[in-house]
Amino acid sequence: MKLSLNRSTALLPAFSRISLAIGLAGMLAFSGPSMAAAQQHKQVPYAAALAPGAPVSFADLIEEISPAVVSINVETHEEAPDAQLPEGMDQLPEQFREFFRRQQPGRNGKPRAREGRALGSGFLISREGYVVTNNHVIENASKITVAMQDGREFEAEMIGKDKLTDLAVLKIKDDKDFPFVSFAEDINLRVGDWVVAVGNPFGLGGTATAGIVSATGREIGRGAYDFIQIDASINRGNSGGPAFDLYGNVVGVNSQILSPTGGNIGIGFAIPARVASKVTKELIDKGSVTRGYLGVNIQSIDQDLADSEGLKAREGALVAKVIKDSPAKKAGFKTGDIVLKLDGKSIEDSRDLTRKVGELFVGHKAKFLVLRNGKRKTLTVTIGKRPDNLGETGTPEATTSNVDEFGMELGSLSQEDRDRLDLEEDRGILVERVEAGKTAFKKGIRAGNALLAAGSTDLNSPADFERAVNEARKAGRKAIRILVQNRNGQLFTALRLDETKSKKD
Missing domain, CATH: 2.30.42.10 (PDZ domain)
Known part of the structure; x- marks a missing residue:
């Protein structure tokens, strides 16, 4: 069942004792994850805080959410590529080539399959046993085992995965009811907010760390999606684990760290709940993610390009090429168009446009406001399905360039x-x-x-x-x-x- 604390009995006595001990009045009692019956009431956080100051303790929060956090053990099996003869060997007679092939490791000159193991983290999002984790944790998995906090282990099956967002959904092969947590909905996460990360670092099992949101909207590489940067300690094995707010809601899925040594240096990245919630729902429903497709190569606008077009600011995305037979081509897009708005929402840059188009449903009739030869024009496009072989952004790198x-x-x-x-x-x-x-x-x-x-x-x-x-x-x-x-x-x-x-x- 959904995790929840008893507001009136579980927290009030504990906080009363704290108040007496430190001689402060007016300490508040804070609650845990909301249940359906309690959603009419305003949520308050688990952790009590001195004003100003750090939370007195995260213990109640961690005790409540930990049963829904799992360790993931993966066995991998990859067929090794065929053995390649050294350069020039293909000119030898066949009997000599066969001799050298037999010297390769494996049986009859065929390379052995590669066996391996991987560790990661995940968390339950339903009582039926659906588990969210990272795609890179379960990639090439031949067997997946989910370990609960109480020591129970269950075999899990793959429901769906999405390489673009590095998310995957598993299903525990058991009919039991499982504890679960929920994604934060419509949360305004701010830099400085507290977060708690729970996971399985280095295979140690359930481990909790705390920190703050260091940055939001952090861009990594050329991917269309951004990340939450947190300084709660994340190490190898934490991948796929949740980052919670003080209400017990999942605000992010821990995915990457920045480290010269592989260990924690206080720079970790989590996939925002807004993205993870949408992707996991689609993976559960369909087993894959369908994204909208426009069919243009785009680039962001630098100051020189903005000046050349008479724009007051660097805004929008510049169409460098319109793909043949694409939805954009059919709708009348032309090379050199600058996309300023999509369905009334302003476009910041090429990444923003890619993200917004990707979130549209196939068949949706989208209205694009474009700037063409100094004049604004609205184009209506029937959004297509993004091809599977398209790159992360489908856009060229913007280099800046001047008879x-x-x-x-x-x-x-x-x-x-x-x-x-x-x-x-x-x-x-x-x-x-x-x-x-x-x-x-x-x-x-x-x-x-x-x-x-x-x-x-x-x-x-x-x-x-x-x-x-x-x-x-x-x-x-x-x-x-x-x-x-x-x-x-x-x-x-x-x-x-x-x-x-x-x-x-």
Whole structure:
């Protein structure tokens, strides 16, 4: 059943004794996780606090939530890749090749399967025995065993996993009712709030640590989802375990640590409850996660790009490429569009757009406010299903990039150049040379790149580029947006006009 403390009898006497001992009046009694029958009442935290000061004790909280936290033991089985002969051996006669194959470890020259074990943590979210943990804990598992706080062990089966968020859901193979905890809903987690982490570090079993929220919205790598940073001690084996608030609600799923040695240095990262709750529900219902798909390559906007478009701030996401036959293509998206809003909600950057689109249901008709050639336009898109082979963000890395005044020598593109760049479009001019240390070089433009557009002008000759720069200056632009094609694909950058103008003056 759901864990809950008796508000009137379990806490009040204990806190009364504390009040007498320290000679303070007005100590409050705080409660535990809410039950369905008690949800009409306002929640108060487990831990009593001196005002100001740290909680007197986390004992009541930890005693109440610990039965729902489990240790996860995983046995892994991976087929080893076929043995590879040393380079050049494939030129030997077959009988010699067979001889060398037989020298490889394993039977008949076939490599042995790799067996291994892994440890992690998890927590129950229903009385039926559904367990949340990290995907990396149970990856390649052939057998999963869940150990309870009281020593009982149960075999568990995989229900679903999601590599993008590093979450997985297991189901204990037993019909018993299990203690469980709940995700915090609509919580406004702030830097400085207390958190308690419970897990199985280094296989020691149930271990509790406490700390505060060090940061929220922490971006790690190029993933679309952000993390909560906490300083509660997290070590190897804590992965998949819960981070609780003082009400006994799960505010995060411990996932990663930052450490040069592998041990705790006070920098841990948890998947926010908002993300974990949605993903785990979908894994339980369908066994997988379906995400919305727009079909564009996007990048964030730096200050130069913002100036080139006349934007007051670095806001929105810039469309670097529209994928063929994608929902975006069908809806009329064009390369160079800047997405400012999605269904009325402002877009901060490329990561924000990726996250918001991913949270949309397939088939949802979304309204995108875009900036195109200085004018705002609304596009309605029927959201598609995100392909499984798409990268974490589906966006190129944004590099920042700036006619001869920028340090470039421009020329015409040959068919060989177009083939080398995999350029199917008719437009484009060749960057023949870039002077080291000049503006274009500093912005990442290199010899061999192609410039496809400057501002809203397609480029078919170096004269087109010069004309576009002059028009941008007449319009009072501080920078001009450039669409660059290199071997990695298309990417927007902006070349500043005010810097080169001042140098010439």
